[in-house]
Structure formats: structure tokens, C-alpha cells
Amino acid sequence: MNLFADIRTLVLDSLTDLVADGALPDGLNMANVTVEPPRDAAHGDMATNAAMVLAKPAKMKPRDIAEVLAVKLANDPRVVSAEVAGPGFLNLRLDAGVWQSVLATILASGTDYGRSDMGNGQKVNVEYVSANPTGPLHVGHTRGAVFGDALASLLDYSGHDVTREYYINDGGGQVDTLARSVYLRYLEALGQDVAFEEGTYPGDYLIEVGEAVAKAKGDIWVGQSESVWLAELRETSTDAMMDLIRADLLALGVKMDVFFSEKSLYGTGLIEAALADLDSKGLIYEGVLPPPKGKEPDDWEPREQTLFKSTEHGDDVDRPVKKSDGNWTYFAPDVAYHFDKVSRGFDALIDVLGADHGGYVKRMKAAVSALSEGKVPLDIKLCQLVRLYKDGQPFKMSKRSGDFVSLRDVVDLVGPDVTRFVMLTRKNDAKLDFDFDKVLEQSRENPVFYVQYAHARVMSVLRKAADAGIASDDVVLGSADLALLNHEAELTVIKKLAEWPRLVETAARTNEPHRVAFYLYELAGEFHALWNRGNELTQLRFIQDGDAATSQAKIALARAVSVVISAGLGILGVTPVQEMR
RNA sequence: GCCCCCUUGGCCUAAUGGACAAGGCGUCGGACUUCUAAUCCGAAGAUUGCGGGUUCGAGUCCCGCAGGGGGUGCCA
Numbered sequence: 001m002n003l004f005a006d007i008r009t010l011v012l013d014s015l016t017d018l019v020a021d022g023a024l025p026d027g028l029n030m031a032n033v034t035v036e037p038p039r040d041a042a043h044g045d046m047a048t049n050a051a052m053v054l055a056k057p058a059k060m061k062p063r064d065i066a067e068v069l070a071v072k073l074a075n076d077p078r079v080v081s082a083e084v085a086g087p088g089f090l091n092l093r094l095d096a097g098v099w100q101s102v103l104a105t106i107l108a109s110g111t112d113y114g115r116s117d118m119g120n121g122q123k124v125n126v127e128y129v130s131a132n133p134t135g136p137l138h139v140g141h142t143r144g145a146v147f148g149d150a151l152a153s154l155l156d157y158s159g160h161d162v163t164r165e166y167y168i169n170d171g172g173g174q175v176d177t178l179a180r181s182v183y184l185r186y187l188e189a190l191g192q193d194v195a196f197e198e199g200t201y202p203g204d205y206l207i208e209v210g211e212a213v214a215k216a217k218g219d220i221w222v223g224q225s226e227s228v229w230l231a232e233l234r235e236t237s238t239d240a241m242m243d244l245i246r247a248d249l250l251a252l253g254v255k256m257d258v259f260f261s262e263k264s265l266y267g268t269g270l271i272e273a274a275l276a277d278l279d280s281k282g283l284i285y286e287g288v289l290p291p292p293k294g295k296e297p298d299d300w301e302p303r304e305q306t307l308f309k310s311t312e313h314g315d316d317v318d319r320p321v322k323k324s325d326g327n328w329t330y331f332a333p334d335v336a337y338h339f340d341k342v343s344r345g346f347d348a349l350i351d352v353l354g355a356d357h358g359g360y361v362k363r364m365k366a367a368v369s370a371l372s373e374g375k376v377p378l379d380i381k382l383c384q385l386v387r388l389y390k391d392g393q394p395f396k397m398s399k400r401s402g403d404f405v406s407l408r409d410v411v412d413l414v415g416p417d418v419t420r421f422v423m424l425t426r427k428n429d430a431k432l433d434f435d436f437d438k439v440l441e442q443s444r445e446n447p448v449f450y451v452q453y454a455h456a457r458v459m460s461v462l463r464k465a466a467d468a469g470i471a472s473d474d475v476v477l478g479s480a481d482l483a484l485l486n487h488e489a490e491l492t493v494i495k496k497l498a499e500w501p502r503l504v505e506t507a508a509r510t511n512e513p514h515r516v517a518f519y520l521y522e523l524a525g526e527f528h529a530l531w532n533r534g535n536e537l538t539q540l541r542f543i544q545d546g547d548a549a550t551s552q553a554k555i556a557l558a559r560a561v562s563v564v565i566s567a568g569l570g571i572l573g574v575t576p577v578q579e580m581r
Numbered sequence: 582g583c584c585c586c587c588u589u590g591g592c593c594u595a596a597u598g599g600a601c602a603a604g605g606c607g608u609c610g611g612a613c614u615u616c617u618a619a620u621c622c623g624a625a626g627a628u629u630g631c632g633g634g635u636u637c638g639a640g641u642c643c644c645g646c647a648g649g650g651g652g653u654g655c656c657a
Contacts, residue, residue, distance in 0.1 A: 032598095039600070049599065052637060062637070086600050087637060132657065172657055262657095292653050293582040305654070316584055316653090323655040330657045358585050359652035382586075384650090426594075429586060431650090433593080442619045445606065453619065464616050506597055518595065522604080532621035535612070543616055558616095580619070 001105050002116070002501035004046065007078070007092065008035040011048050014072035023068050025058050037499060044083070044091035045495065051088040062088025099494045100482035106497060106560040107478035111567035114500045118508060119160030125341050126152045128352035129249065129256075130167040133241040134178045135203055137248045137407040139386045140354055143432065145407070146423035146573070147383055148352040149254045150513035153571045158508035163346070164257045170238045171262035171333055177201065178241065179233040183221070185210025186233075190219055209240045248407045253416050253573050260340075265333045274339035274371070275308075275321060275332065283309040283370055289317060308335070313366035335367045342372045349378045350511060355429070358382055379511055383428050389435040414439055417574045421448040424517040424572055442580070447521045451565060454524035455576045457531060458562035461542045465555055470548050472555050480552035489530050489540055490557060496526045500564050504571075513571065520568045527561045 011033060018024040033054070038047040051066035058065065063084055070082035070090055080093045106113045128148025131141050149164070156162045169175075181201040184194040189211040196202040213236060221229040242259070249256070265271050278284050287307050291300045306322040308331075321332040341349055349368060353360065361380045368378040388395040388405055395405070410419055413436055422439045425447050426432045442449050465472040485494070500519070507515035534541040542554045566576045 034597080034599085036597085036599085039596085039603080043600070047599085049638095052599080055637070089600065091600095169657055174657065289654055300654085303654075307654095320654055325655070327655085329655070334657090355586075355651060357652085357657090360657095361585070382651090384586085430594075431587090444620080447605090449619075453617090457617075457620090461616055468616095502597095509597070514595095518604090525604085528620055529622085531616080532612085532618080535615065535618090535621075538615090541616065580617080 001102075001109075001113070002505070003098070003102060003498045004035050004037075004502045007046055007094075008033070008048075010073065010076055010078070011035055011050055011069070014069055015050060015054075017072055018068055024054070024060075024065070028054055028057055030054075036502075037495070038089075038091065041492075043085065043089070044081070044093045046092045046094065048090045048092070049088075051084075051090060055088065066090045096486055096491065097483065099491055099498065100485055102494055102498045103482050103485070103556050103560045104478055106563050107474050107556060110474070110563055111570055113563065114504045114567055115157055115159070116501060116505055116508070117159040118505050119155060119158050122160050122347040123163070123345060124155050124160045124348045124350065125163045125165055125344075125346040126155070126350045126352065127165045127167055127341075128152075129245075129254070130169065130353075131245065132169045132172075132174050133238045133245065134174050134201060135241060136205055136244055138404040139388060139407065139410060139434070140383075142252065142407045142410060142419065143383045143386050143423045144352050144354060145249060145252055145254050146420045147381065147428055147513065150420070150424055150516070150572050151350065151352070151381070151511055153573065154504070154508050154513050154516065155511075157567075157571055158504055160508075164255070165341075166256045166259045167334075167337060168238075168242065168259055168261045168263075169330075171266055172330055175234050175238055176230065178206075178237045179230055180226075182206050182209050182213065182233055182237045182240075183229060186213045186217075187222065189214035190222060192222075205244065206237075209237060212240075251411045251416065252407060252419065260337065262333050262337065265336045265340075270340065271328060271332050271336040274336035277339060278308060278335070278367075278370055281370060283312060284321070285309060287318070289320070308363075308367070310363045310366035310370075313369040315362040315366040319363045331363065334364065335371070338364065338368050338378070339371050342368065342376050346376060349376060351378065351380045353380060353382055355382045355384045381428050381511060384426075384431045386423075386432045386434050389433060390437060392435070392437075395436065410434075418448050420573050421451070421517060421569075424514045427512065427514050447517065448574075449580075450528075451520045451524045451569070452577045453580055454527045455562050455565045455569075456578065456580045457527070458558045458565075459578045461555060461558050464543055465551065468543060468545075468551075470543065470551050470555070472552060472559070474559065477552055477556040477559050480556045481549055482553055482556060484550050484553040485557055487540060489533050489537075490554075493523075493526045493530050493557060493561065496523050497560055497564055500567070516568050516571050520565060520572075523561065523564060523568075527558075 012030055015024065015030060019026055033048065033050045035046050035048045038044060050069060051062040054065055055062040066084040066088050070084060073079050073082040073092065078094055078098045080095050083091045085091050126148055129141055129145045131137055152162045152164045177199060178201060184196060184200065185206045188194045213233065275284060285307055286304055288302045288304050303324055305320040307318040308321050310319050311317065319331055320329050323329055338349065351364065364380065365378050368376060418439050422434060423432065438446060439448065444450050462472055503515060503519045507513060530540065542551065542558050544550045569576050
């Protein structure tokens with residue numbers, strides 16, 4: 001149930017009536033008519049822009065349209081008043097009963113309140129993390145992991161059929177480097193002194209892989225050339241790294257539906273098939289690219305390559321798909337991978353990448369546009385970097401990972417719930433400061449705490465109610481006399497709760513899960529404010545001694561707050577706490 | 582050079598094209614015989630980087646400029 005959508009329907013119906021009455025001309029486009037909460041509560045509960053949007057096409061003054069529309073709307077029992085304001089806004093006030101019934105809906109629906117069928121069961125593929133299998137995940141990956149996972153949940157909650165997917169980059173040169181690094185650890189495990197030169201991975205996390213290889217193989221590879229051991233070690237090492245990564249993700253609470261291996265595209269004709277598809281559309285050719293201007297590489301020389309005509313689909317230059325040695329560029333398998341996604345029948349694709357992949361956006365969109373003939377939209381969300389702080393100072397750590405702070409380090413220090421919430425306290429394209437002290441602080445400064453505290457307070461009320469012998473399970477609360485909730489302070493909180501379904505749809509439409517985190521912070525704020533007003537006005541306390549009926553109505557409100565907080569935290573992948581300790 | 586992102590009170594941020602730009606931090610002043618004051622209330626503080634444009638209406642969309650970041654053929 002989305003009250004704003006309901007009232008918008010009412011507005012549209014009233015406009016249709018006005019057309020039938022001859023008060024408005026026929027054939028108006030109502031698509032831009034909105035009903036939304038006004039920024040200033042003094043303007044009422046909801047505002048519609050109908051009169052202003054329709055003024056020009058109807059060749060009428062906005063205020064004239066607003067006047068007649070106001071009369072129509074005021075006929076509806078839900079509408080207490082409809083006033084024309086400003087340039088032609090129509091401000092609506094709704095009957096208290098409408099708001100009170102929102103609570104009944106929340107208690108009846110539980111955390112499904114806000115769930116929407118907006119997505120129409122559309123199949124959406126969300127690809128995220130997709131880190132190279134060369135080591136443990138670091139903080140940057142953590143942000144992408146949390147963002148992607150929350151976005152996937154959000155889309156699921158809003159009625160999409162979501163697949164969570166991880167693309168394993170196990171086909172390029174970096175897995176050879178990984179295998180060579182493991183070979184060194186293998187020699188080390190057999191007692192040799194080794195040096196980690198430039199171009200190898202020196203992280204401690206490969207020690208145990210080397211030891212395992214030494215145990216399994218003995219010394220048969222000592223002194224042998226790469227051709228003997230490289231292929232097998234590549235396999236062993238990437239498997240080990242993926243085990244590591246899966247465990248890292250699990251520690252964060254992320255579970256993928258699909259792990260898609262880049263390697264599986266090689267030697268199976270899939271890359272060739274994808275490029276053949278582009279070729280059949282006249283988008284593959286042999287040609288020479290111009291050198292990049294301004295910053296020409298020293299070793300530049302013109303070279304004929306196999307190119308994808310991505311400029312036909314919005315890119316700035318055409319992109320090579322083959323290296324001069326005849327191997328594919330990294331782009332080619334990625335085209336094939338996205339071709340595979342399109343072939344699997346997804347209606348929409350989303351890639352979550354680090355901001356350093358920004359240069360990749362246009363060509364990938366061009367590829368998907370070409371492969372799907374413009375039918376499958378690809379949205380690429382770039383996550384900006386995370387800066388770590390401790391004691392107010394930039395913070396670096398390399399417990400076991402080499403030269404970066406790992407996802408494990410973060411989760412071990414602050415836990416998955418805090419990690420997840422904090423990663424969503426900024427829009428994806430804004431930089432994020434992550435301060436190990438602040439995120440554990442118990443104060444309003446820390447949104448995680450603030451929201452959790454609100455939830456814990458509700459739980460506390462429920463415990464107190466039980467102690468006082470007041471029945472307060474959801475069924476009882478759902479049938480409480482909600483008309484007793486008529487104080488302005490209480491209605492303010494209810495109105496915030498009523499925004500939840502609308503917020504979900506906005507967040508899902510824009511692929512912006514951070515909106516959920518911000519909403520929860522605001523809702524928690526409204527709740528804390530109401531709670532504290534009980535200090536001065538005892539009538540606003542949730543438990544009213546000796547008055548079970550009133551108590552139940554007020555507890556119903558508190559409970560509804562906890563339900564919506566639970567629903568929101570659920571989308572973010574955060575567990576609501578029962579009490580603060 | 583070209584492409585992408587960013588620029589909002591002293592600091593960090595928010596805002597499906599809607600009304601007087603919303604929070605937090607910091608500053609100043611208040612509220613605990615209570616369901617947890619781990620919270621709340623109030624005050625001061627902004628020409629949304631600059632200049633144009635579209636629109637009834639622009640922080641938001643378009644063009645130009647400046648500053649910061651990222652990217653820019655055989656790394657992924």
C-alpha cells in the first residue's frame with residue numbers, strides 16, 4: 001500500500017471527471033502529475049502539481065484548474081482540505097483516520113510493508129565485486145560488495161527478479177602472476193630462500209597455499225620450468241583465492257547466486273560468437289586507432305588491430321578487441337560475458353564497479369546496446385573510494401594482505417552490520433570516510449547506532465509492556481483503537497512511516513540504496529523526538545498506567561516504527577538489535 | 582588534448598524538475614524524581630564554484646568557464 005500512489009490515483013480520477021464535466025479539455029497528458037509530501041509540513045500532508053503541469057496544454061491559468069480540482073478532491077472522504085497555494089500547488093490535508101489506518105496496514109503486513117510490484121517481475125542481473133582472484137578483498141571491494149548487495153535486495157523488495165553475480169577475472173595475465181607467486185611460496189615451504197621481485201604478489205595469504213602445494217607435490221617442481229607447473233598452479237591458486245574471497249564475502253553476509261568464470265569463455269567459442277554477433281551487425285573491422293592526444297605514450301606506433309565500432313553506440317573512440325600478439329584484449333571476454341547475460345534473458349543489467357573503471361563505462365554500454373539491439377539497458381554504478389581513519393588519522397593496515405586493508409580486517413574490527421550500514425551512508429559516487437572509532441561510537445553522530453538505538457527502544461517498550469501485563473503482540477496491536485493516536489507529534493511519525501513505500505520505489509528506480517539508509521536515520525530521528533516529548537507531556541508516553549487501550553494504540557505506533565526499521569535494515573543486510581549493551 | 586565524476590553554511594553530507602535548500606559535526610543556550618539524557622528542544626550560520634540558457638518553476642536539465650579526482654591502444 002502506497003498512500004501517495006492512492007492519492008495520485010484520486011487526483012487522476014478527479015481530473016478525468018473534470019474532463020467529462022467539460023471543465024478541462026480532452027486529451028491531456030497526465031504523466032507528469034505528481035503527488036508528494038511538501039518540504040514544509042505547514043503546507044499540508046500532500047501536494048500535487050497537477051494544475052501547473054496541465055495549465056499550458058489546457059490553455060488555462062494554473063490557479064483556475066487548481067480551484068475546480070480542489071472542489072472535486074474535497075468530495076473524497078479522505079481529504080479534509082484542499083487549498084490552492086503558491087503558483088498553483090494544491091495542498092491536501094488528509095483525515096487522521098487515513099494516517100491511523102497506515103499503522104494497521106504496517107502491523108498486518110510486517111516487514112513486507114513497502115514491498116512493491118513496481119518491478120513487474122523483471123529479470124535484473126546485478127554484477128558486483130568481481131575482484132581479480134589474486135588475493136583477499138580490500139576495503140574498496142567492500143564498498144562495492146555492500147552497495148551491490150543492498151541494491152540487489154532493494155530491487156528484489158520492489159518486485160524484480162534479481163540475480164546476484166560475480167565475474168571471476170581468471171583469464172588474464174594476473175593469474176599467471178598469481179601462480180608464479182605461489183610457486184615462490186612453494187619453494188619457500190620447501191626451505192628455499194626466495195625473493196619477491198617486482199611483479200609478484202608478496203602477501204602473506206599465499207604462504208599457506210604454497211605450503212599446501214608443497215605437501216601435495218613434494219619437490220617434483222623444484223628447478224622445473226614454468227611450462228611444467230604453471231597451468232596446474234594457476235588452477236590451484238585461483239581456486240584457493242576464490243575460496244578466500246567467498247569466505248570474505250560470507251563474513252560480510254554477501255551470497256552470490258552465480259560465479260561466472262572468465263576462463264570458461266575461452267576455447268568454448270563464446271568470445272568468437274559474441275564478436276560474430278557484432279560482426280554481423282557491421283561493427284567489427286580492421287583499422288588503426290589515432291594516438292591519444294596530449295599524453296602520447298613514448299612507445300606509440302600506429303598498428304592495425306581488430307576493432308569494435310563502439311562509436312556507433314555512443315562511445316568516443318572504437319575499441320580494440322585483439323592484442324597485437326593475437327590474444328584477446330580484456331575487453332573481448334567482457335563483451336562475451338555481457339552477451340551471455342543478454343542471452344540469458346535479463347531485462348536489465350547493472351554493473352557495480354570501482355570509480356577507477358570510469359573509462360570503461362561507455363564502451364561497455366555500447367557493447368550491450370549493440371548486442372541487445374538497444375533492448376537491454378545497462379546501468380553502471382561507480383563506487384568512489386573509501387578513506388580509512390583511526391584516531392582521526394589516515395589509517396593503513398597490512399596484517400596479512402600485503403599493502404592494503406582487507407575486508408576481513410574491517411569486518412573483524414567493527415562487525416558486518418556496522419560495516420554494511422556505514423558503507424551506505426554516502427551516495428555511491430561520493431567519497432566515503434570510514435573512521436574506525438566513529439563507526440563504533442554510541443552517539444547521534446553515528447547513524448548505525450542512532451537507528452539501532454531507536455529499534456532497541458521500541459523493543460524496550462514492548463518488554464516493559466509485557467511486564468505491565470499489557471498484551472502487545474502484533475495481532476492485538478493491529479486491532480487497537482488507533483483513533484486514540486491524534487496528537488500532532490504522533491501523526492508526524494505516522495506520516496514518516498507512510499513515506500516508506502514511496503521511498504522504496506524512488507530508491508529502486510534510481511538504483512540508489514543509500515536512500516534507504518538516510519530514510520532510516522530520519523525515521524529514527526522522528527521516533528527519538530517523540531520519545532523525548534514524553535518527558536514533558538506524559539500523555540505522549542507509550543505506556544499509560546492503568547489504560548491498556550491507550551497504551552496499546554501508542555505501542556502500536558512504536559511497534560510500526562520497529563517494523564519499518566527492520567524492513568529497511570533488512571534491505572541493507574543489517575540485523576536490528578533488540579537492546580543496546 | 583579528449584571522456585567521465587565531483588564542487589551545497591566554518592567542516593562532512595542529503596534533496597523522483599517543485600514552494601522559504603534538509604540533517605549531522607562544530608559554536609551558543611536549555612531539558613534527566615522517566616518507557617535507557619547513548620536521547621531531545623532551541624539559536625546563530627547559505628546568492629547551492631562562476632556566467633549564460635530551457636522551464637510556470639533549476640542545487641537538479643542544456644551550453645561555456647574555473648577548481649579537485651578518475652580514465653585515456655597490446656593491465657583487468
